[in-house]
Amino acid sequence: MQALGVTPEEIDYIVISHLHLDHVGGLKRQRERSFALSKESLDLSGVTAFVPESMTHATARVEVVEEPRQIAPGVVSMGPIARQLFFFGWTPEQSLAINVEGKGVVVLSGCGHSTIQHILARADMLFDVPMYGVVGGLHYPVTGSRRQRILGTDKWPWAPISCGDVEASVAHLASRALKLVALSPHDSCDWSRDAFRLAFGEAYQDVHVGGEIIVTESS
Template identity: 35%
Template sequence: MDTSIFAPIPLSYPGKDVTTIDKPTILMDSLASTGPIPRQLVLGRVDEQALVIHLENKGLVVVVGCGHQTLTALITHIETHFEAPLYALIGDVHFPLETGRLHIAGIDIQRRLASGSGLLSPIGKQDVLNDIALMSQKFDIVALGAHDTSDQALVLVEEHFTGEFIPVRAGKPIHFDDFVTRTKEAR
């Protein structure tokens, strides 16, 4: 099987060519990469990309990994570089509320070193509620996993997101035909 590998930074993979993407790039019909969206964290700079899939008559489905780049940066970047409206967000948005899932030497690494505004200003409940309000304005569907998002934050999204919320589960498909698209006025 011929597989293409695209990365936001130079990488190598045994037996394969890796294409470095340094800006928003169309990969094939209806599929693009955002290119790297950088963020400086306590532990260093992170360059994450997201996939953007254009669903005809619906809009853009954004598939994000860890979500370190922040929801605001992700949305701003996509709206700057892509013309179709946002429709759905799938993946993780890095909301390690109250306690993250990764602790080393008594330090909540996810919360203190990889979210919020730094070591002494980790992400808080109001930050998550603000992002949920932004999600409600921009997306019809949000499907989130729990890689870097705490269970407490997922409960907040389920309670406050005004569109369709889907908890992501490994192996469980998401069918967009099951959902009705809201009009821009309803967002």
């Protein structure tokens, strides 16, 4: 937020993708089933937080999203899709879809534990307009340690997430002729990012802290 010059007062809505420590401000917040934007607690009065399962916050208004719903004009939570993850257990995660006029739907994913195939299938059910892009974390730590390759996926520990899974996702995304593919290094290794960069060329952008990805409406 600092890098982008965004102050807490400017925030209208917060969307928590899922209740993992790296998405709610640390282990303490995860255990409390709450979230924080910084170490100091901020007054978030007047802010509505949309969460994928039961959570609370001292000052924000918290709403559990149980099914797909519009949360602002053109901005939709596609509703939680839950996966049984090894180690983390049952994990409902919501992704956002932004309908950019004249362009199509841009999907924003947090970790993507439910897999991009399931997330896009949900988007297909909700929208009649073409899909324009996919932005965010997709959880491909495929050249990481064995432990990393088991955490956060629903694959069996003896067949952890692999380069083949990345190739399958890349092929799935490629079949949709997306104009924008932006993968976050969050939980994805360099090998995966290179595979995406190579596959999507001009359409590919890296996601990084303080970076902006702008999709302009067209008529």
